[in-house]
Every structure is written in C-alpha cells, then in structure tokens.
Amino acid sequence: MPGADDVDIEVIVFDVLGTMVDETGGLRAALAEAVSAGEAAVEPLLALWREHVEHEQRRIAAGDRAYADSQVIDREAAERVAERAGLSDAAAVGRLATASQRLKPWGDSGAGLALLAGRFPVLGLSHASRNTLLRLNAYAGLRWHQALSGEEVRAYKPAPEVYRLAIDAARCPAERVLMVAAHAWDLRGAQAVGMRTAHVRRPVGDLPRGEDSFDWQVESLKELADVLATA
Structure with a gap:
C-alpha cells in the first residue's frame, strides 16, 4: 500500500451517500x-x-x-x-x-471536510440528483468547493463517466485525484479510471476485500487528513 509521500494529491473527491451522511x-x-x-x-x-x-x-x-x-x-x-x-x-x-x-452527517464529516478543504479543493460526487444534492448539502452542512451529480452525465456509479466528471472538474491527471468513499465497490470504479483511493470506515458501507489494494484505509476523515499532511 503506497504511503502518502508516494502520491502527489491535488484534489479530493468524496462520495456523499453513506460516506459523508448516514x-x-x-x-x-x-x-x-x-x-x-x-x-x-x-x-x-x-x-x-x-x-x-x-x-x-x-x-x-x-x-x-x-x-x-x-x-x-x-x-x-x-x-x-x-x-x-x-x-x-x-x-x-x-x-x-x-x-x-434530510440525512444526518457522520460525526466527523463537517470538521473533517473543513480540515481537508483548507489544504485541497474538495468535491462531492454523488448518485443523488442535483436538486437532492443541493438540499442535502444544506441540511447536512457539507461545504464543498464543488458538488457534482451523476445526473450531469445521466449515469450512476460505478459507470466510468461519473468518475471522469470529477476528473474533468479537477483539471489535473487522474492519478492526482483522490476518491474517498466508505464503499469498496465505489473505489474500484475510481481505480478503473486511474484515480487514487481512500476507504474510510463507516458503521455501514462496503468493506474492502482481500484482493483490494486501495492507497489508504482510514477510520475517520481526521485520520485521512493526518495521513495526507505528510504528502
């Protein structure tokens, strides 16, 4: 598993449903x-x-x-x-x-997002429609630099065009874009288009399998911020 100093991350992309909200x-x-x-x-x-x-x-x-x-x-x-x-x-x-x-954020979502947003551009990337995402972000207090919906490409993850939507918004190579999710299937989709990956454990979610090789596996967004602080 690569260490933080092996990866030059420019932009962080977060799954929303399940990862940032319950x-x-x-x-x-x-x-x-x-x-x-x-x-x-x-x-x-x-x-x-x-x-x-x-x-x-x-x-x-x-x-x-x-x-x-x-x-x-x-x-x-x-x-x-x-x-x-x-x-x-x-x-x-x-x-x-x-x-x-109207989904509540996890306990570390707001503070963790703010911490990471102080150092990186942060994007939300969701199944949720644009209208749902707008209202959910307001309800849960999620402060993105940009929030993207699969509705824009008329597809749901893990379709590659959804991840490319985030890569296009980031305007940098895929290998410098980090996808963060609580769902291993989501991260596999991101890996397939060349993105870096971080699995954050949540009470619900899709856990990595033995054959998965994500860049990081963390217990919280605070831990992820600490890990990336050395990058």
Missing part, C-alpha cells in the same frame, strides 16, 4: 415516521426501498431503462413502500420520497 439511518428514520412503526416493521420496508433503488440503477446501467434521476427512483421506492405498508396519506408519501434530502 443514508441507512436517515431512511430508516423517515420510514418509521411515515408508517408510525417500530424497527421490526421498518426493516422489511427499508430492504424493499433499497432493493428497488439498486434494481433500477442496474437496469439503467444495462440499458434496460432510460436514465431516471434519483428523485424519480426515490419517488417510486416511496410508492412501493406505501403500497406495502398501506400508507395512503399523499403528504406522508411525498415527504418520504424526499427523505434523501
């Missing part, structure tokens, strides 16, 4: 509010929501469905949940459909 916890709380139910009843609904989102993103990637942004897919997921739960209140379903705009 997507799973936020959706769970929104579902509990919508259906007025406890954890046991909410977990199957959360699984249904995530299954729909992941399935539709795979269909889009395979060319079996035209691109639809995350707001459209979230609305579909909310309607499926409402049907399963017997939720007929249109206002409640509408609020549930926008749950991704």
Whole structure:
C-alpha cells in the first residue's frame, strides 16, 4: 500500500451517500415516521426501498431503462413502500420520497471536510440528483468547493463517466485525484479510471476485500487528513 509521500494529491473527491451522511439511518428514520412503526416493521420496508433503488440503477446501467434521476427512483421506492405498508396519506408519501434530502452527517464529516478543504479543493460526487444534492448539502452542512451529480452525465456509479466528471472538474491527471468513499465497490470504479483511493470506515458501507489494494484505509476523515499532511 503506497504511503502518502508516494502520491502527489491535488484534489479530493468524496462520495456523499453513506460516506459523508448516514443514508441507512436517515431512511430508516423517515420510514418509521411515515408508517408510525417500530424497527421490526421498518426493516422489511427499508430492504424493499433499497432493493428497488439498486434494481433500477442496474437496469439503467444495462440499458434496460432510460436514465431516471434519483428523485424519480426515490419517488417510486416511496410508492412501493406505501403500497406495502398501506400508507395512503399523499403528504406522508411525498415527504418520504424526499427523505434523501434530510440525512444526518457522520460525526466527523463537517470538521473533517473543513480540515481537508483548507489544504485541497474538495468535491462531492454523488448518485443523488442535483436538486437532492443541493438540499442535502444544506441540511447536512457539507461545504464543498464543488458538488457534482451523476445526473450531469445521466449515469450512476460505478459507470466510468461519473468518475471522469470529477476528473474533468479537477483539471489535473487522474492519478492526482483522490476518491474517498466508505464503499469498496465505489473505489474500484475510481481505480478503473486511474484515480487514487481512500476507504474510510463507516458503521455501514462496503468493506474492502482481500484482493483490494486501495492507497489508504482510514477510520475517520481526521485520520485521512493526518495521513495526507505528510504528502
């Protein structure tokens, strides 16, 4: 695994959902509010929501469905949940459909981002639609130099064009752009286009496998900042 002095980083790119904000916890709380139910009843609904989102993103990637942004897919997921739960209140379903705009940041997200932003340009790169990302950044207090949505290239990660969107914005070689995520699959996608990678551990996320070789694996954004301080 390379050390910090092996890599000349110019720009840092962060995944947002799951990495900077607690997507799973936020959706769970929104579902509990919508259906007025406890954890046991909410977990199957959360699984249904995530299954729909992941399935539709795979269909889009395979060319079996035209691109639809995350707001459209979230609305579909909310309607499926409402049907399963017997939720007929249109206002409640509408609020549930926008749950991704109200996700809480992890404890180190704001301070860690500010610390790194004092030394590097920092970009957010997300599945979330531009409208969702705008409102989520405001809600969670995420202060980017620039926030990018896969909506701009009508694709979802790990499609290479999404990562190239960040590389183009950085205006420097891919090997000088660091992708930070809690999802190993996301970092593999970044590696495929030549970006450097850092896995940050979160309570939820996709852990690295034995064959993964990311540049860094850290427990927090503070640790990442400390590691990069010697670069």
